[in-house]
Amino acid sequence: MSLSDHPLWRKPQHHLDSGHASDHVHWLELFYDLVHVVSIFVLGNYLSHHLSVEGFAIFAMLFVVVWFAWFDLSLFNSLYVSTDIRHRLVMAAQILTVMLMTSSIHSIDHGGWAFFAVGYALNRFIIAYLYRRARKVGDSEESLPCEMSRNYGIASAIFAVSAFLPQPYGYILFGIGMLVIWALFVMPKIGIIRHDRLVPRLGHMAERFALLLLIVVGEGFFKLIITLSEYGVSNVSPDVFVNYVIGGFSLLVMCWIYFDFAGNGKPRSTDPKTMMQWTLAHLLLMLSAVCVGVALSAEVKVGFWDHYPFKYAVIGCLGLAGYLYALLLIQNVIEERTAHRFATAKVRMVGIALSFVALAIVAFVPALVGNFVWGTALISQAVIPMRNAYIAISASENETNTEVEDAG
Known part of the structure; x- marks a missing residue:
């Protein structure tokens, strides 16, 4: 050499x-x-x-x-x-x-x-x-x-x-x-x-986006942990610990739905419009993720029956809506995945709509209710596609087995 x-x-x-x-x-x-x-x-x-x-x-x-x-x-x-x-x-x-x-x-x-x-x-x-x-x-x-x-x-x-x-x-x-x-x-x-x-190396840039997304969402864990430690882990009630778990699990689900449906995905083409949408959608995705991470730090500041701090709720609900919309934009420009058959635009719109419902009611209901509606908006983005996939794949298997039996 x-x-x-x-x-x-x-x-x-x-x-x-x-x-x-x-x-x-x-x-x-x-x-x-x-x-x-x-x-x-x-x-x-x-x-x-x-x-x-x-x-x-x-x-x-x-x-x-x-x-x-x-x-x-x-x-x-x-x-x-x-x-x-x-x-x-x-x-x-x-x-x-x-x-x-x-x-x-x-x-x-x-x-x-x-x-x-x-x-x-x-x-x-x-x-x-x-x-x-x-x-x-x-x-x-x-x-x-x-x-x-x-x-x-x-x-x-x-x-x-x-x-x-x-x-x-x-x-x-x-x-x-x-x-x-x-x-x-x-x-x-x-x-x-x-x-x-x-045109860059598409696989390389896709991996760069995915790694930074992990960093951005991971910052939410920092905020949750530091906030609880500042309050004093021995000074909070059991319902605060439940909220703490909700916050951590929510961050996991945010990564879950990104990597299942968009993470490491290459654009379908290299035309300028597609490349710009791919890039700017990741910018919106990460900006929204930071907002959600900051909002979730308030989980350890309230019990079940308290009102969720409204300013945190605003950035959390709008952040989740922005995150799901950006995820949809990325799905629309990357190479087709089997998972896209089950995580359709309608599924994303369900999550976005529930995010706005949570924002509309959060000032009038206990944090337990607000968390439930907001959590449903997020978790539905993993649960609905999994349910749809299970039904479709099971039906396909049953149809195949029936054909085999008929042929026998």
Whole structure:
């Protein structure tokens, strides 16, 4: 093996040009995800302490921004096979930028903004460098990495300037920067999305989405456990423990229905519209999952006959509705699975409708009733497809056995 063929020294190559492409996630990407574990947890804590329309809007915008920091690097790593020493050091620098952004979230509205914006500007600058490096050392078609590097460079400059402007001008300019980079991505004829080589390794990106979903839903366990420990496990009544179990089981079911019906699923085609729906539906799915995780932390704050805290109930019910809708969108664009025959759009709409029923009644009924309706909305998404599958498969088996007996 020559030095240029060894993973530590092999220059980055587009996966269509490389003989070393694999759909499996590299350990370095998993390590990169570790800092996002903390980011998502901190974002959830921010939402917990700012349960208002303004607080949710700030949380949602920050989540979208941080999520794209994760997605853009994941997209690069899916497009280009890059594992050499320089790439590993660049990934380390990316981790430092996310650390800076994450540590700024708690004080984002009083002093932390400048640090967040500088961290994001550096994050975009590093992405620009990665594409510039790919253009220089390995891509047989230079226009894609050249344009990507240019666009991220422009965005980096805008974000850097926004860090030093007085508010609200800094926020406005940062928002303009996000719009610019998205526009340069999706605009007809001039957008990056027109490039045929923009298509990533589909199996790799599907696995990246699935792993991050596990992280996002798993944050709900953190919040449940920490909330109960802060209250004092010896100081709560038995019904609180039942609610605690309900919260943990609900998080399991959320993963259950994702991996049965959408997890690791590849898009049916690589046309731009399908790829965008696949990506943005995962963004909505994960944003909704964080909302549900935060809402479930209130399970250990109430007994059976108390009213569920209304602000938590709002984000929990709307979060579940958003989660199920996003799941339906993903199902509609990935390769057909046998399970899709039984988890139809009608099934998803049942869950969404029950989520809104729970929201409508939660302020007037005990938490026990609200939990029952909300839990039915979620658990029905696993139970109804299983029931339909059992009936269909049993009928098919009986029909086969009857044919065999008739033939005998």
